[in-house]
Amino acid sequence: MEMMKEDEKIRMLKEDLEDLKMYIKEFSDFLPLPVCTINPIGIIVDINKAVEVLTGYTTFELVGQDISIIFLEKKEIEEIEEIIKQKGTESRELNLLTKENKKIPVRIYASIRKDREGNYLGYFLAFFDISEIKALQESLEEKVRERTKELQEKIRELEKFYKITLGRELKMIELKKEIKRLKKELKEKNNEIWKKNLRKNQPKG
Amino acid sequence: MITKKEAEEIMKIKGNVRGEGILTDLEYVRYREGEVGLKKLEEKLKELGWQLKFEEIKSTEWYPIGLDVLKTLVIKDLFNWTEKDIFEMGAYSARVSFLVKMLLRYFVSPQKAFQESPKYWRKNYDVGELEAYEFNEKEKYMIFRLKNLKLHPINCINFAGYFLQMAKYVIKSKEITIEETKCVFKGDPYIEYVIRWK
Numbered sequence: 001m002e003m004m005k006e007d008e009k010i011r012m013l014k015e016d017l018e019d020l021k022m023y024i025k026e027f028s029d030f031l032p033l034p035v036c037t038i039n040p041i042g043i044i045v046d047i048n049k050a051v052e053v054l055t056g057y058t059t060f061e062l063v064g065q066d067i068s069i070i071f072l073e074k075k076e077i078e079e080i081e082e083i084i085k086q087k088g089t090e091s092r093e094l095n096l097l098t099k100e101n102k103k104i105p106v107r108i109y110a111s112i113r114k115d116r117e118g119n120y121l122g123y124f125l126a127f128f129d130i131s132e133i134k135a136l137q138e139s140l141e142e143k144v145r146e147r148t149k150e151l152q153e154k155i156r157e158l159e160k161f162y163k164i165t166l167g168r169e170l171k172m173i174e175l176k177k178e179i180k181r182l183k184k185e186l187k188e189k190n191n192e193i194w195k196k197n198l199r200k201n202q203p204k205g
Numbered sequence: 206m207i208t209k210k211e212a213e214e215i216m217k218i219k220g221n222v223r224g225e226g227i228l229t230d231l232e233y234v235r236y237r238e239g240e241v242g243l244k245k246l247e248e249k250l251k252e253l254g255w256q257l258k259f260e261e262i263k264s265t266e267w268y269p270i271g272l273d274v275l276k277t278l279v280i281k282d283l284f285n286w287t288e289k290d291i292f293e294m295g296a297y298s299a300r301v302s303f304l305v306k307m308l309l310r311y312f313v314s315p316q317k318a319f320q321e322s323p324k325y326w327r328k329n330y331d332v333g334e335l336e337a338y339e340f341n342e343k344e345k346y347m348i349f350r351l352k353n354l355k356l357h358p359i360n361c362i363n364f365a366g367y368f369l370q371m372a373k374y375v376i377k378s379k380e381i382t383i384e385e386t387k388c389v390f391k392g393d394p395y396i397e398y399v400i401r402w403k
Contacts, residue, residue: 014265021303041377063300119313
């Protein structure tokens with residue numbers, strides 16, 4: 001079998017590299033999840049199309065900037081970098097700041113990058129827009145608050161009703177006792193009268 | 206506007222550049238002037254006698270460096286760009302280049318990046334040498350020298366934008382500047398850039 005010439009090998013390697021470049025670009029453009037590549041000093045070195053769409057910044061505006069530019073919690077970003085160096089990954093909720101200064105709640109996922117020798121190269125940072133989930137959560141919490149308020153109102157009404165009915169019940173018991181006492185008193189009086197009459201009508205001897 | 210004769214002279218400059226360097230500049234033209242701008246540039250180069258189909262340029266292939274110079278001059282003329290725009294084009298190139306993204310893997314510290322930069326030059330140009338002359342972390346400056354390279358004054362501006370952006374990748378500072386302190390077109394033996402930060 002004829003040995004491949006050096007030029008031919010280089011040509012094939014170049015073609016492979018071009019294909020790889022195209023594949024990465026196509027995949028990155030397709031990926032609906034916004035992903036950034038961050039270098040060891042916190043500078044954005046690459047972003048995909050989804051980042052442009054979500055933040056409103058172009059690649060030209062964002063690449064070369066500090067990652068904290070697109071987050072409200074600047075201090076937390078520094079903390080995250082330290083955590084990634086120790087743990088390798090990190091996930092938490094933050095607020096993204098768009099070019100128009102609009103705040104978008106996001107959940108971030110960060111994962112460390114290393115070279116073959118194990119040197120720290122920075123990290124990948126993906127973020128997921130959770131504004132719809134947050135809105136749903138807030139609407140559910142509002143509903144729960146409303147229901148709780150309604151229930152508390154009902155409980156108050158029931159307590160009031162209970163107090164009224166209980167008062168009436170106690171009065172009835174009192175009245176029944178009074179009737180019973182009066183009945184007894186009446187009976188005793190009648191008995192006394194009867195005895196008196198009996199004595200009066202007895203023949204004197 | 207550049208004449209056909211001037212274009213011929215420019216194309217005589219010896220040396221080659223990787224297609225990636227041309228592609229990133231074209232990407233900047235697309236960003237600023239749109240597809241229409243790119244079409245105009247292609248037509249103008251054809252008019253000057255240099256037919257180049259942009260979509261056929263391969264990032265790893267070598268192309269005559271004269272073509273890179275000519276293209277930059279035509280861009281400046283055609284779109285009435287200033288030197289600042291040409292400087293920005295250099296910075297843009299360092300922001301979007303696929304080769305830069307791969308290279309950044311090896312820039313684990315400012316010193317390492319400084320030491321590695323001459324190798325990077327050789328990967329992109331087969332003429333001239335980039336000398337990483339001095340890195341002074343205490344005084345906060347670094348000096349690069351481009352030797353055995355005489356293209357066109359417009360390239361000195363373009364390179365400055367490129368080098369500044371590369372420095373911004375490795376030095377965390379809100380104020381980084383670049384100054385061309387020596388130039389072959391001003392009688393100096395080489396081009397020298399000083400990058401300072403605070």
